[in-house]
Amino acid sequence: MTHDSSEPAIGDLSFETALKELEEIVGRLERGDVPLEESIKLYSRGEALRRHCDRLLKSAEAKVEKIQLSEEGAATGTTPLDVD
Template identity: 65%
Template sequence: MENVVTKTQAKHADIKDMSFERALKELESIVTRLEKGDVELEESIAIYERGEVLKEHCDRLLRQAEAKVEKLTFAADGSPKGTEPLDP
């Protein structure tokens, strides 16, 4: 199974350089096409696989962004005193 995932990701290597916004837009387009149901079976499978890789890419970018977000902390007098990790 791992080999199939690796081959699918290699097939869609262009995704790794996409911004979150671009990847999400393409993923939404794929979902719309699949929901309409007017795509032939072979193409449905191909775009579904691409959608999976896009979803994983978006998830990874979101996790990276969440790791960078910090919450400002303030002293009793209201002055900023530092940051701490944001609890989602």
Template identity: 60%
Template sequence: MTNSDKQTDISTLSFEEALKQLETIVRELEQGNVPLERSIEIYERGATLRQHCDKLLKSAEAKVEKIQLGQDGQPSGTVALDPES
């Protein structure tokens, strides 16, 4: 993670940008050669990035709609996607 990544406000990141940073953090932590203070710092940023990604996914999910088909097979409208079904 570069210095500019540390300075970037997470709330301005796209899902893809946040996920890329999160993957970088995971790789760094898995290598096991990061000093303790740095590990804590990037772990905290990773937790915030994960929350941001989760929020963006939920927002996208809320926008997805199912297309309803009429008896003739033609689209007759839309309804909100029910993630539980």
């Protein structure tokens, strides 16, 4: 797929911006009023946006920590979230 210079590079998008664009693409494709050639380009960009959002989510999950509580319910520390 060739990159349209009017579209921002996917790798530069925040999760929220990428997700919003992906939702717009899905909406356009679901309406079915887009010519075939443009549908193919939209689908390709949408797939790239989906992969980007997935990478960002996995990165965020790796940073999340679980709070360890004592028997009394007091916070005693944290451990990394298991992402397996």
